[in-house]
Amino acid sequence: MTDKNEWQGRVGQNWAAEWRRTDRSFTGLTDVLLNRASARPFRRALDVGCGAGELSLALARGHAGAEVVGLDISPDLIAVARERSGYLGNVFFDEGDASHWQLPGYAPDLIASRHGVMFFDRPVAAFAHLLAMAAPGARLVYSCFRDVSENPWADRVISLLPPEAVVPIDPLTPGPFAMADPVQVEGILAEAGWQEIRLEPVDFAFILGGGENPLEDAVSYMLTIGPAARAARMLPDEDRANFIGRLRRFLANNVEGGLIALRAGAWIVSAQKAL
Numbered sequence: 001m002t003d004k005n006e007w008q009g010r011v012g013q014n015w016a017a018e019w020r021r022t023d024r025s026f027t028g029l030t031d032v033l034l035n036r037a038s039a040r041p042f043r044r045a046l047d048v049g050c051g052a053g054e055l056s057l058a059l060a061r062g063h064a065g066a067e068v069v070g071l072d073i074s075p076d077l078i079a080v081a082r083e084r085s086g087y088l089g090n091v092f093f094d095e096g097d098a099s100h101w102q103l104p105g106y107a108p109d110l111i112a113s114r115h116g117v118m119f120f121d122r123p124v125a126a127f128a129h130l131l132a133m134a135a136p137g138a139r140l141v142y143s144c145f146r147d148v149s150e151n152p153w154a155d156r157v158i159s160l161l162p163p164e165a166v167v168p169i170d171p172l173t174p175g176p177f178a179m180a181d182p183v184q185v186e187g188i189l190a191e192a193g194w195q196e197i198r199l200e201p202v203d204f205a206f207i208l209g210g211g212e213n214p215l216e217d218a219v220s221y222m223l224t225i226g227p228a229a230r231a232a233r234m235l236p237d238e239d240r241a242n243f244i245g246r247l248r249r250f251l252a253n254n255v256e257g258g259l260i261a262l263r264a265g266a267w268i269v270s271a272q273k274a275l
Contacts, residue, residue, distance in 0.1 A: 049116015
């Protein structure tokens with residue numbers, strides 16, 4: 001579990017420093033998500049958990065007549081997003097918690113997110129708040145991971161840790177796999193008041209390493225961000241060295257075409273507010 005304080009501290013700082021590699025890892029999913037989010041015209045969009053701003057910026061560039069707000073709880077990620085926005089005039093980034101954030105007079109007709117909604121402490125209340133601020137007929141379009149067993153990039157790496165270092169994944173606790181269960185997702189959104197709920201499974205290549213030395217690139221990335229990064233930092237020196245050795249051997253077997261990419265499974269979830 002990653003809590004609010006961590007996103008406003010070390011975790012947010014790590015993600016801000018690694019935005020290029022995290023954007024790269026989600027490339028295949030981002031394209032599909034953008035396509036779904038852009039399926040209908042919109043005037044105002046809110047990007048929940050915008051991170052370093054890739055989805056917000058893409059929406060703003062592709063819809064010059066729309067106003068896009070990117071929202072994230074991490075000041076470090078918001079700083080990166082603002083720097084990346086340059087002179088793009090129809091996008092604005094704000095620091096805040098989407099479960100209670102509100103911009104006076106701003107009623108989005110599109111609420112989108114790339115893997116930014118799995119960390120709500122009270123998801124029903126959070127989605128109900130988003131519904132309340134949205135314009136009539138607004139669309140909700142977001143991505144989240146499916147079950148960890150359908151994400152070898154995470155499952156296999158976690159299996160390399162010493163058994164005593166593995167923390168069981170609780171689907172009811174905020175975290176990367178908190179919205180993996182489709183029945184649970186439908187229940188949360190329906191209870192919050194959203195309608196026409198649909199879940200589309202999407203498989204994509206989760207890129208872990210590239211460049212001149214994809215193996216070392218992938219190892220350093222997985223030790224900074226990912227399902228095993230925190231556990232690895234807490235291991236005794238000898239155990240950590242052994243884990244890194246196992247991780248390096250595993251990743252070395254997956255180098256292909258100058259990249260290391262493993263299969264990832266996500267949902268693209270869509271819903272609508274009543275007119």
